[in-house]
Amino acid sequence: MSHILHLDSSPRGSRSTSRALTKEFVTSWLQRHPGDRVTYRDVGQYPVSPIDEAWIAASFSKSEDLAPNLIDALRISDELIDELWVADRYVFGVPMYNFSVPANFKAYIDQIVRVNRTFTQDWRGLVTNKKILIITTRGGSYSNDASSKQLDFQEPYLRTVFGFIGVTDITFIHAENLTMGDEARARSLTTAQTAIQSLTATW
Template sequence: MANILHIDSSPRGDRSISRSLSYEFVTSWKDTHPGDTVTYRDLGHNPVPHVDESWIAAAFTPPDVRTPELTEAIKLSDSLVDELLAADRYVFGVPMYNLNIPSTFKAYIDQIVRAGRTFTVGENGYQGLVDSSKKALIITSRGGTFPAGTPAAAYDLQEPYLRTILGFIGIIDVTFIHADSLNLGDTAREKSLAAAKSAIAQAVANW
């Protein structure tokens, strides 16, 4: 049995493409893996706070000497890191905003990328502390398209960033499913959605 951490980051509800596709994957996965458990977090509707000065002070203070105020300031982050580390696999629904990720998802990343908890710095540089055997599936929604090898690829700051930051903490097995071209007309939109749904079915079978 595996524990899946499923996170949505779109502020939209029923109109969200990334949310509907991540739900489709998780629902299909549960149908074929009924023994697995799913932990769900909705950052789009219940965002986590941004890092502030108290958080920074707490993160760089040893736990045994933190004041009650600092302990409280880092409490949510500790819970989010524990949740991340307890999961075996990750499913993230992430729309593209201004060529990158929503601020809700960036705030979450800032809460879980923690020195001494999810990464460390040693003689050989940075080292992720999350088990590298864990897998992540990231389902995105995009108004445009950014094919590799084209000039448009330079505008994709979403996938490269997510691959880098997840790899930084040790999650190196990352699969992307892009529902793109959503603002490029009905034909392009329907073709992309059909391709994304097909990729989801393949991921359920092979992930």
């Protein structure tokens, strides 16, 4: 029995394609695995705070030395990291913004990449034996064309940052060409939905 952390990062509501695709995956997964548990986190419409000076001071201090204000500075970080630890599979929806990730998702990353919680001082990842599926939505195509692939700072960044904290079993489903006309959009969504259905049987 698995515990899934389902996270959406698009600030759009019902009009969000990435939200629709992560929901489709989780719904299909639960149909196959009805006993599994899901924790849902929405950092798109309910963003977490970016790290600040108090957060940095607290994260590099010994826990027994923390003053009340520094304990409070790490409260959301502790909550988010605890969610990571208790789940063994992650399903994240991440739209591409300006060739990378949305600012609210970057704030989430900064909250969970924390020394002595998700990685050690000698840069060893602690969040091991986990799987992550990242479903991205993109206006153009960056997966196959060499000239445009160099503009993709999304997948390489996500592979690097999650690998850094120990999550190396990473699967991507890219829904691309979503602003390239109705035909291209429909074809891309069909491809992504086919990949979703296939993955629910093998992941």
